[in-house]
Amino acid sequence: MTLEGKKVAFLVAEGVEDLEYYAVAMRLQEEGMIVLTAAMDLNPFKGKNGLVIKPDTKIGDLIADDLFGLVLPGGWAPDKVRRYKQATDLVANINEQGKIIGIICHGGLLAISAKIVAGKKTIGSLGIKDDLLNAGASWVDEPAFRDGNQVWGRVVADIPAFNRELIAAFREAAA
Numbered sequence: 001m002t003l004e005g006k007k008v009a010f011l012v013a014e015g016v017e018d019l020e021y022y023a024v025a026m027r028l029q030e031e032g033m034i035v036l037t038a039a040m041d042l043n044p045f046k047g048k049n050g051l052v053i054k055p056d057t058k059i060g061d062l063i064a065d066d067l068f069g070l071v072l073p074g075g076w077a078p079d080k081v082r083r084y085k086q087a088t089d090l091v092a093n094i095n096e097q098g099k100i101i102g103i104i105c106h107g108g109l110l111a112i113s114a115k116i117v118a119g120k121k122t123i124g125s126l127g128i129k130d131d132l133l134n135a136g137a138s139w140v141d142e143p144a145f146r147d148g149n150q151v152w153g154r155v156v157a158d159i160p161a162f163n164r165e166l167i168a169a170f171r172e173a174a175a
Contacts, residue, residue, distance in 0.1 A: 003170055004032035006068035011059055011087055011110065012039050015076030018047035019156050020104050024071055027163045031170070038062055040084055048075040060086040064093040069170060074105025074125060074155075082113035092116060095149065100173050102166045104153035108132055111150070121147040123154045149173075 008028055012021060025035045039045070039055035047053055059081070070091060072078060081087045091114035094101055103111050108124035109131065111117050118136030129139050143158035144151070144165040151169050153162030 002032065003028075003068075003167075003174055005034060006032075006170065006174065007034045007036060007066060008069045008071060008170075009036040009038045009057070009059075009062055009067055010071045010073060011077075011081050011091070012037060012053060012055065012073065013077040013080040014045035014047075015080065016047045016053065016073050017075030017077075017105055017156060018049040018051040018053075019159060020073035020075065020107075020153075021047060021053065022051065023159050024073065024102065024104070024163060024166070027167065028071075028170075031167060033068070033170070036062070036067075040081070040087075059084065059090060062090055064090060064097060064099075067094060067099065068173070069100035069102070070094050071102040071166075072104070072107030072110045074107045076106070078106045078109040082110045088114040098149045100149050100151060100166070100169045102151045102153070102162070102169075104159070104162050105155050108152075116150070120150060121145065121152070122150075123152045125155055 044054045095116040112135045122137040143161035144153040
């Protein structure tokens with residue numbers, strides 16, 4: 001099923017893991033998806049590895065009903081983004097609607113703060129394992145997988161597996 005024209009937003013901030021943002025966003029663009037780069041403001045910033053990222057929308061301006069899904073890349077950004085109620089409310093709303101949410105590496109921190117991980121099978125950077133377990137999730141050490149509408153990826157090295165799982169989930173949702 002085609003993903004042409006489907007909108008997906010990446011929730012980002014300074015310190016986002018550049019590869020988890022760019023490599024995933026480009027793969028979704030290859031599928032014809034409209035990728036929105038959403039931050040708390042529109043000021044350009046640098047990712048964890050120094051690449052410049054220019055947001056094209058504010059997280060507070062996103063409307064869950066207008067989105068096909070979300071991606072929560074890792075790095076240091078999720079710990080910053082999760083401090084904003086607008087962001088956690090959006091993640092929770094998208095989850096309640098059953099829309100696809102891609103979560104990789106430290107992106108799980110934002111998912112925890114949105115209270116969407118309890119009872120879920122999860123993965124991410126080993127650095128957030130205890131956080132996920134303490135939030136009521138289970139931990140499975142696999143490169144990437146789905147649990148319902150949530151697509152989980154472990155770390156940068158697992159981006160190819162994460163992308164395959166994410167695309168498959170979006171295609172199923174579009175069917």
